[in-house]
Amino acid sequence: MGHHHSSTGQANKKNLIIAMIIIGSWMFIQFLGGLWTGSLALLADAVHMFNDFSNLFISLIAIILAAKAATKRRTFGNHRYEVLSSLLNSLALLAIAFFVVKEAIDRIISPQDVMGGAMMIIATIGLIANIGAMFALTRGDVKNNLNMRGAYLHVLSDTLGSVAAIVAAFIIYFTDWNIADPILSILISLMIAFSAFRLLKDTVHVLLEGTPDHIDIEQIKQDLLQMKGVENVHDLHVWTITSGIDSLTVHLIINPQYINQQDALIQANQYVRETLDIDHSTIQIETDDMRRFEDQNI
Structure with a gap:
């Protein structure tokens, strides 16, 4: 899994760079177009693009830092940089949504004239640029990688x-209803806030070392109990280090009359690697005698 994560990280880095070039090349034109036409939707989109460029850069730095080798002080490596980047991205998205809604409400109270025709042309080119950046990013691991x-x-x-x-430009061009600009900006901002909140929730779950969504702790416990010689399972924990890298720890109490400790460890490790697809695991094999000795010394 470590090699797979490394190769995926390289692909993600390449796709991020491509997306940054597309976003950065159009960002300034979009901003100037928003000032020229007086469109809040264009200005908000330009601010989004600047924020996107910054956060794509943060994501890129996180991937580079995460690829660094583990050290004595960071024995798991630097993978959590990607999770921290995801945290920053989700908070930035929520902040953007809030400020756009605030500005849109001001525009509804005090409507401003907007150049619908020019706004439509600029927004259309911006849409093409954004679709290109999205296509570049979807070639990476956007489903499982929080960053x-x-x-x-x-x-x-x-x-x-x-x-x-x-x-909004279409409505304004044909009806002169300038308030369509801030109204649509609010609707889009609410959609952004919803997605950002879900991302924030998933990120915090990882930072709190919660059980990954695809892991069923009770099923794992039952599977381990069905193994030869295993009589009890305790201190079972599964958490995510970063997207695509999970870790597991567990204590197994065995009956030495049916299986020795080495064989018990081999069968448990095989289950964790092949069935759960977890390479980072710590499995402690105990007997009842060992367990009673530990309890007496607590």
């Missing part, structure tokens, strides 16, 4: 912002 998912959600929020800007 990449955070980067992807940033670009997705920009893509939705571009769609909102196009719809």
Whole structure:
């Protein structure tokens, strides 16, 4: 799994760089276009793109730092940098959504004229740029990697912002209803906030060393109890170090009349590696006599 995570990290790094080039090249034009047309949707999208560029850069640095070898002070390595990057991305998305909603409410109270035609052209080109960046990121592991998912959600929020800007521009161009711009900005911001909250929830779950969603602790316990010579299972813990790297610890009490400690360890390790696909595990084999001795000395 370590080699797979390393190769996936290299692919994610390459895709992040491509997305950064696309986002960065269009960001300034979008910002100037928003100032020229007076569109909040375009300005919000440009701010999103600047924030996206920054957070894509943070995600890239996290991947580079996570690839560093483990040290005496960080025996698990630096993989948690990717989780911290995901935390920053989710908080940044929530902050963006809040400030766009706040500005949109001000625009609803005090409507401003918007150049619908120019806004439509700029927003359409922005949509193409965002789709290109999304395509680059989807070539990486955006489903299982929290860091990449955070980067992807940033670009997705920009893509939705571009769609909102196009719809708003269409309405404004044909009806002169300028309030469509802030209304659609609010709707998109609420969608962004919902996705960001889910990302934040998943990230905090990892930081609190919660059990991965795909792991059933009770099923693992039952599987271990069904192994030859295993009489009891305790101190079973499974947590995520970073996306794609899980760890397990467990104590097994065996009956030495049916199996020796070495064979018990071999069968348990085989189950953890092959069935659970977990390479990082610590399995302690005990007998009843050992357990009673430990309890007496607590």
